[in-house]
Amino acid sequence: MTLRDPMPHDPLSAPERFLRPARIPEGELDSIVAPDTVPAEFHEPLGIEGQAVRRGDRVFAAISKGAGIFILVLTGAIGLFLAWKAIPALQSNSVNFFTTTEWLPDSTPPVFGIAALAFGTVMTSIIAMGLAFPIGTGIALFIAFYSNRRLSSALAFVVDLLAAVPSIIFGLWGLQFLMPRLEGPISWLSHWFGWIPLFSNPQNIYTRSILIAGIVLAIMILPTISAVSREVFLQVPQGHREAALALGATKWEVVRTAVLPFSKPGMISAAMLGLGRALGETIAVALILSAVFEINWNITAPGGNTFAANIALKWNEAGSNGLSALIASGLVLFVITLAVNMVARLIVARRREFSGANS
Amino acid sequence: MAKQIDITDLNVYYGDFLAVSDVNLKIAPRSVTALIGPSGCGKSTVLRTLNRMHEVVPGARVDGQVLLDGEDIYGDDVDPVNVRRLIGMVFQRPNPFPTMSIYENVIAGLKLEKGRRIKKSETDDVVERSLKSANLWEEVKDRLDRPGSGLSGGQQQRLCIARAVAVQPRVLLMDEPCSALDPISTLAIEDLISQLCREYTIVIVTHNMQQAARVSDTTAFFNLAGVGKPGQLVEVGQTQKIFTNPEKQATEDYISGRFG
Amino acid sequence: MTTPVLTTADVSLASELRGRRLPRWAPAAVAAASLAVAGVLLGIGVIDGLVAFAVISALGFALGQSVYSFVVEGRRHAVDRLMTTAIYAAFVFALAPLVAILTTVLVRGLQVVNAEFFGSTMRNVSPIRPGGGIEHALVGTIEQVLAATLIAVPVGVLVAVYLVEYGTGRLSRAVSFFVDVMTGVPSIVAGLFIYTGLVLTFGMQRSGFAASLALLILMLPVVVRTTEEMLKLVPNDLREASYALGIPKWVTILKIVIPTALSGIITGVMLAVARVAGETAPLLLTTFLTQSMNWNLFNGPQASLPTFVWDQISSGTPASVDRAWGGALVLILFVAVLYIAARLLARAYAPKTR
Numbered sequence: 001m002t003l004r005d006p007m008p009h010d011p012l013s014a015p016e017r018f019l020r021p022a023r024i025p026e027g028e029l030d031s032i033v034a035p036d037t038v039p040a041e042f043h044e045p046l047g048i049e050g051q052a053v054r055r056g057d058r059v060f061a062a063i064s065k066g067a068g069i070f071i072l073v074l075t076g077a078i079g080l081f082l083a084w085k086a087i088p089a090l091q092s093n094s095v096n097f098f099t100t101t102e103w104l105p106d107s108t109p110p111v112f113g114i115a116a117l118a119f120g121t122v123m124t125s126i127i128a129m130g131l132a133f134p135i136g137t138g139i140a141l142f143i144a145f146y147s148n149r150r151l152s153s154a155l156a157f158v159v160d161l162l163a164a165v166p167s168i169i170f171g172l173w174g175l176q177f178l179m180p181r182l183e184g185p186i187s188w189l190s191h192w193f194g195w196i197p198l199f200s201n202p203q204n205i206y207t208r209s210i211l212i213a214g215i216v217l218a219i220m221i222l223p224t225i226s227a228v229s230r231e232v233f234l235q236v237p238q239g240h241r242e243a244a245l246a247l248g249a250t251k252w253e254v255v256r257t258a259v260l261p262f263s264k265p266g267m268i269s270a271a272m273l274g275l276g277r278a279l280g281e282t283i284a285v286a287l288i289l290s291a292v293f294e295i296n297w298n299i300t301a302p303g304g305n306t307f308a309a310n311i312a313l314k315w316n317e318a319g320s321n322g323l324s325a326l327i328a329s330g331l332v333l334f335v336i337t338l339a340v341n342m343v344a345r346l347i348v349a350r351r352r353e354f355s356g357a358n359s
Numbered sequence: 360m361a362k363q364i365d366i367t368d369l370n371v372y373y374g375d376f377l378a379v380s381d382v383n384l385k386i387a388p389r390s391v392t393a394l395i396g397p398s399g400c401g402k403s404t405v406l407r408t409l410n411r412m413h414e415v416v417p418g419a420r421v422d423g424q425v426l427l428d429g430e431d432i433y434g435d436d437v438d439p440v441n442v443r444r445l446i447g448m449v450f451q452r453p454n455p456f457p458t459m460s461i462y463e464n465v466i467a468g469l470k471l472e473k474g475r476r477i478k479k480s481e482t483d484d485v486v487e488r489s490l491k492s493a494n495l496w497e498e499v500k501d502r503l504d505r506p507g508s509g510l511s512g513g514q515q516q517r518l519c520i521a522r523a524v525a526v527q528p529r530v531l532l533m534d535e536p537c538s539a540l541d542p543i544s545t546l547a548i549e550d551l552i553s554q555l556c557r558e559y560t561i562v563i564v565t566h567n568m569q570q571a572a573r574v575s576d577t578t579a580f581f582n583l584a585g586v587g588k589p590g591q592l593v594e595v596g597q598t599q600k601i602f603t604n605p606e607k608q609a610t611e612d613y614i615s616g617r618f619g
Numbered sequence: 620m621t622t623p624v625l626t627t628a629d630v631s632l633a634s635e636l637r638g639r640r641l642p643r644w645a646p647a648a649v650a651a652a653s654l655a656v657a658g659v660l661l662g663i664g665v666i667d668g669l670v671a672f673a674v675i676s677a678l679g680f681a682l683g684q685s686v687y688s689f690v691v692e693g694r695r696h697a698v699d700r701l702m703t704t705a706i707y708a709a710f711v712f713a714l715a716p717l718v719a720i721l722t723t724v725l726v727r728g729l730q731v732v733n734a735e736f737f738g739s740t741m742r743n744v745s746p747i748r749p750g751g752g753i754e755h756a757l758v759g760t761i762e763q764v765l766a767a768t769l770i771a772v773p774v775g776v777l778v779a780v781y782l783v784e785y786g787t788g789r790l791s792r793a794v795s796f797f798v799d800v801m802t803g804v805p806s807i808v809a810g811l812f813i814y815t816g817l818v819l820t821f822g823m824q825r826s827g828f829a830a831s832l833a834l835l836i837l838m839l840p841v842v843v844r845t846t847e848e849m850l851k852l853v854p855n856d857l858r859e860a861s862y863a864l865g866i867p868k869w870v871t872i873l874k875i876v877i878p879t880a881l882s883g884i885i886t887g888v889m890l891a892v893a894r895v896a897g898e899t900a901p902l903l904l905t906t907f908l909t910q911s912m913n914w915n916l917f918n919g920p921q922a923s924l925p926t927f928v929w930d931q932i933s934s935g936t937p938a939s940v941d942r943a944w945g946g947a948l949v950l951i952l953f954v955a956v957l958y959i960a961a962r963l964l965a966r967a968y969a970p971k972t973r
Contacts (some may be wrong), residue, residue, distance in 0.1 A: 248442075
């Protein structure tokens with residue numbers, strides 16, 4: 001019996017022939033595979049029958065999928081429950097929730113609003129970001145490009161250690177150690193720059209202020225910004241840095257031309273992650289800031305409040321409407337941090353498709 | 360200006376390790392010199408010492424002299440930044456800056472040097488001149504503001520060449536410029552090299568012997584003295600001669616493919 | 620080969636190549652000068668205090684070096700040096716607080732920490748008097764964190780398994796995204812959620828266990844992410860070899876993939892524990908504080924290390940503040956040991972990726 005070429009002459013070129021399945025003309029199949037030439041013993045069942053997907057696999061897959069769904073349910077539930085329990089207070093509020101500064105939810109009628117809380121939260125976070133972003137970026141650049149190779153992983157470890165310090169300790173240290181030592185420099189700042197309304201301080205008291213809280217927050221979010229930025233900088237392909245160097249660039253010019261533009265989305269993401277942490281920080285702020293329900297533009301003077309700190313401080317003395325009001329403020333905080341974090345993640349995800357993938 | 364390089368008694372060290380020893384090489388002006396040899400023999404290392412790029416590796420240093428038109432580029436008060444402007448380099452993998460447009464890529468080196476004080480008319484001239492020198496002008500002249508990374512591999516490499524010549528170097532170093540490219544782009548770059556050498560002195564490292572034979576006037580063959588020994592310049596001469604009638608046995612063995 | 624002919628163009632080459640550089644001792648000299656100037660200002664009383672001295676010398680150095688470099692080396696190198704200085708300074712700004720915190724906690728805490736501190740509670744100890752200890756707080760923290768870990772690890776590992784082994788399509792991307800989002804949930808919101816969800820809605824007691832559940836929310840994303848990374852590092856060849864032997868997928872995962880990644884998973888768990896052991900805010904909302912020992916995680920008020928520190932610092936008396944530092948020292952030791960051990964373990968056992 002001759003072996004015949006099963007594929008008819010195909011006018012397509014060779015590569016295309018591989019893409020299209022070879023078609024065997026009708027009636028030729030039987031002559032290719034001749035069952036009557038195969039010995040009988042090979043016709044026995046091979047014992048591979050069974051379920052296509054085993055029961056164990058199905059169960060396990062379902063369990064791990066369930067765990068995944070649990071994450072979605074959990075995140076949704078947080079928002080849902082907070083909203084649900086916040087409603088009673090919001091409904092009972094006799095003034096505008098967003099523009100009022102007072103916080104008297106248990107009084108009759110309830111009068112409370114988040115204006116002061118929002119102001120304090122935003123101010124402390126802005127100060128924290130303003131200090132931590134340049135310094136954190138600088139640290140990341142140092143570890144990635146300026147330090148000794150052997151040192152850099154040790155240095156990275158040390159900076160990350162700062163991230164492991166619990167916030168209560170930052171609060172304790174900030175209150176007891178840093179604040180007394182900052183009084184001098186801050187009073188100097190207020191003395192010389194008091195003509196800017198932000199820094200004026202009519203009572204000349206420089207403790208327990210938004211500025212000090214912001215400074216402590218900055219130290220707390222430094223490791224976050226630094227770690228994320230560092231990852232981003234290390235991902236800049238060496239080719240780009242070499243290209244800049246070969247054009248005759250100084251070290252800083254290499255960073256400025258090849259590293260920073262490439263890393264922009266990552267740096268923004270790092271900043272926003274740091275911001276998210278600053279917004280939600282409770283204990284350090286609660287210990288340092290003197291809790292007052294006002295919008296205080298004199299950031300070097302005592303007084304201010306944030307969403308998180310307020311919840312911690314007012315929790316145990318709150319009546320039922322008070323609790324509900326605190327929950328409402330917590331919901332606002334949740335939504336804000338959620339938004340900031342989602343935007344940060346989306347920025348990196350979106351830009352990754354555009355720029356880095358091509359090179 | 361002559362645009363020639365004279366290398367005398369060059370030894371390259373990484374820390375205490377001697378990587379390449381005793382290189383003596385004269386690179387004639389406006390010619391193409393190819394450095395060939397098996398991998399690890401030090402040809403790229405030597406190339407990088409010609410524009411002091413090896414200095415980014417901590418502990419790397421050289422002994423000996425490298426003269427550019429009579430001036431020692433390793434002189435005491437010589438600024439490596441200036442050396443790299445005068446001796447340009449093109450790399451194995453094309454690396455246009457991804458966040459810059461084609462236009463911005465070409466003038467990147469110029470902007471570093473002159474700061475912001477250059478007029479648009481000046482930069483327009485430079486861009487057109489450089490892209491024409493790189494045989495890329497016709498293909499991209501209508502999309503100069505598109506990102507540099509959107510071009511094909513061969514076009515990107517020509518963009519890198521345009522970027523390198525925009526700062527008007529005297530010498531152009533090329534470190535295996537075609538090894539990441541397809542054969543058609545490779546041919547285009549080789550054609551470009553024969554045109555560029557009318558204006559610039561070119562030193563090219565290649566592991567592709569046929570390319571060296573096609574493109575260069577002078578060929579220098581590097582080899583390792585032995586396992587764990589430093590690389591050496593074994594033989595240098597006119598390309599014709601090296602590939603048909605080399606003097607050293609090692610050269611002939613490498614050319615005929617007995618090793619490497 | 621022709622010998623070079625010196626032309627006028629070559630004369631200018633020399634000047635093009637050369638750049639005047641600052642001598643090597645220049646930065647040190649500028650530093651010394653600025654320290655001296657700052658010292659003089661301190662001495663004659665224009666500035667006051669260590670912080671001011673440091674700031675003035677740093678600024679003086681930056682200014683002096685920039686001017687010196689600009690004159691000698693030119694704009695580009697002056698800018699380069701300035702940025703290098705700034706970047707080095709940034710690093711000092713990171714180290715300084717860490718060193719300050721660690722030394723302060725050590726110095727102030729060691730004054731209080733002794734055997735009695737570990738062995739007694741605050742029961743019947745008056746806030747204004749020294750004495751008492753953290754035994755109740757230590758027990759509370761250990762129980763609460765342990766309970767959280769016992770739930771977080773299986774759930775977190777399963778989610779990571781889902782993402783790595785089964786994950787394709789929209790559900791998997793959504794889960795991954797929301798895990799990332801969960802890392803950003805503020806700790807106080809986690810506490811709020813447990814309170815509203817379980818205490819208010821289902822009538823659960825405020826207890827150590829409620830705190831555990833809040834900590835669980837904070838631990839989960841960390842466990843998921845690190846486990847996910849570890850699972851991804853397991854080479855695919857290993858899985859394929861297992862399938863080729865006829866081993867079903869779920870057994871492969873349980874018996875081959877996870878054990879291979881185990882050291883990395885343990886590292887991730889330790890990091891997660893280090894993160895939540897120091898959390899105060901969620902505990903304030905979900906537990907009632909007490910000064911006495913309570914071994915029961917599920918019933919009644921229970922203390923913990925972070926809330927101990929909070930409580931003591933809130934009292935404000937000198938004796939209480941001292942105790943707060945003592946508690947802080949124990950807490951930071953606990954966290955630091957976990958963290959460092961986790962990192963060392965990771966370095967020792969992780970497959971080399973570079």
